[in-house]
Amino acid sequence: MDMNEQVLANLSAFVADTRFEDLSAAVVDETVRIILDSVGCGIAGTTHKRGQIGVDYGRMQAGTEATILGTGHRASILGAAFANAELINALDHDAVLPPGHVCPYVLPGALALAETRHASGRELILATALAHEISWRIGKAMDYLRDIRDGKVEPPPVWGFASTIFGATAAISKLQGQPAEVVGNALSIAAMISPVNAAASWRQHAPPTTIKYMLGGWLAHGAITAAHMAGFGHRGDRQIFEPEYGYPRFIGTRRWEPEHILDKLGSEWRFPSESSFKPYPHCRVLHAPLDALNQIIDQNRITPDEIEGIKAWVEGFLERPLWMNRDITDVTDAQFSIAHGLALGAHQFLRGPEWQKPERVYDPSVMRLMEKVEHVIHPDYADSLTKDRASRPTRVEVRARGQVFVAERSHPKGSGAPGSDSYMTTAELVEKFTINAGSALSEERSRHLAERLLGLADVDDVAEVIRGAGTA
Known part of the structure; x- marks a missing residue:
């Protein structure tokens, strides 16, 4: 098995075999902080035109299984995931992690599926942690907006956040309890239906499209689709990560370094140290x-x-x-x-x-x-x-x-290790959450919801918590 086939095999085993007990306290803590922050951003997104458009489209996909954040509406898993992806990113206030934005793409499908399956808080935390770790690792293997060449910053001609579809798919597969072989098929199918990387075009044109660097709801749909297609029996391509004809080629990256994906996968969690939060709703x-x-x-x-x-x-x-x-x-x-x-x-x-x-x-x-x-x-x-x-x-x-x-x-607020001047404490995140959630909920409900989200590891059924993020 060459290295590129090993990427798919190792990622599949990582998703299928990792248990909540394998997560360190630091990984759990950072994952909970990301979920807290993202839900708050999603509720606040109801005040923005992009968020409202996402809700309108999500509601077209009839159903009542899952909650649309910050509203009194419910929709199908697909509808809620689409709407919540657009809501979380609407204000550009959501957390960032290489390759860029991750949570608006990987969390909405997991939230919808966890709610409908009455998953525990630990299951949602584990799925979200896997999604962020995989997104970070695959992002590190590819071109990056801040790449340095010959001592100068040289953004690549094609870049974006499409590769987060692997993390998003992994989260769905984990919540469904898929075995490694099925997870591998799901990840491969995700590659085949991945959105394009259009962010370079977006930054070069003014006025730019108001869907910004990606339509988050579309990627959330893709991840749910990929996991279910594999679950229903579709076979993937085990060579999907080979660079000549596989995902690295058709997604447009100039660089493909799979060793970043494989290095100490499962024994070292890398995303918490590079996760950062945004105190301002701005790029x-x-x-x-x-x-x-x-x-x-x-x-x-x-x-x-x-x-x-x-x-x-x-x-x-x-x-x-x-x-x-x-x-x-x-x-x-x-x-x-x-x-x-x-x-x-x-x-x-x-x-x-x-x-x-x-x-x-x-x-x-x-x-x-x-x-x-x-x-x-x-x-x-x-x-x-x-x-x-x-x-x-x-x-x-x-x-x-x-x-x-x-x-x-030297560093913006929201980045850096705990204890540094730039670190955003959990108390500061709660204050941010209360302001954001206050756009749709009372202060009392906002603070109660923050407490429930921070205590997610002890929640037996996340449906009650997620439904508390709606206004009904």
Whole structure:
């Protein structure tokens, strides 16, 4: 068996054989934090047009088996998974993990299936942990947005998050209790029906599509389909990961390093150390500059009307139409514009759904300040990234009151190990959750739901908890 066939065989065994008891306390804790954060983002997504569209489409798939987050609606497994995938990613407030966004794609199908099967909290945690570990490992084997070539950041011509379909499929297979052979067929079929990687096109065009880098509901559908096709008896392709004609070729990656998938698979869990959370509902590339901007404003009590100009030193690949866009014609555009994001951040609106309400996005004061924002590439970005893949060196200067106020950051809030300044504590995640869930639930219900989600490992039937994330 060559290495590429071994990838499928080892991943299949990893999914089929891993038990909850095999997870360390750190893996369980981080998985629960991701589920908590994602559910909150999903509830908040009901305030956004993209989330509302996802709900409308999900409800077309008739059924009452599964909960659509933040609403009084129920739908089929497929309908709820589609809607929840769109809801979780609607505000771009969800957690990130290489290859980029993972939870909006891998969690919705698992939530829907766990609810309908009355799975335990431990089963849902295990399925979600497997999904994130597999997504991280396959993502590391392929091209990455922040790849460094010859000392420069060189994003690949084709990239995206389509490979998360393997993690999403693994979660469904695990909840169904599929044996390794069936899991292998499911993963192979997932490869054959994987969405394309269209994110490079998205970042090069303005105005970009409002489905952003991927229609999350479509990938969630694909994962559910792949697992069920294998369960019903379809055979997969055991050579699907070979690079000449298999998945690496037709998904468009220039790099295929399967050793990243196989290295200590099952004995070392890698995703918790690279998982990070987003305090701002904005593209992660702007989080370190927003941290620096907030420091300046908080320490000096600067008001937006006092600001004469903002200059930011940012990541090394942002000279693309998506991030340079100043023509905000849809609220989704505001999730990626550097100039608009810093102008909005300077107004200190409550971080959460408030940031993407049309009256905030198009606030005349925000739009005026946006014209006073400029950015350049941070000169140390490539070197810093080579030494530390989590680093995001940034500098922000604010001109106000005839002075120049300066702040710098090396890592954005929400990243880093426990105990570091950039780590987002569970208490901070609960506060974020309460704000997000408060868009549809009372504060009392929001805090009760947070407690139930944090105690997921002790829940015998997750259906009650998931249904508590609806409004009925």
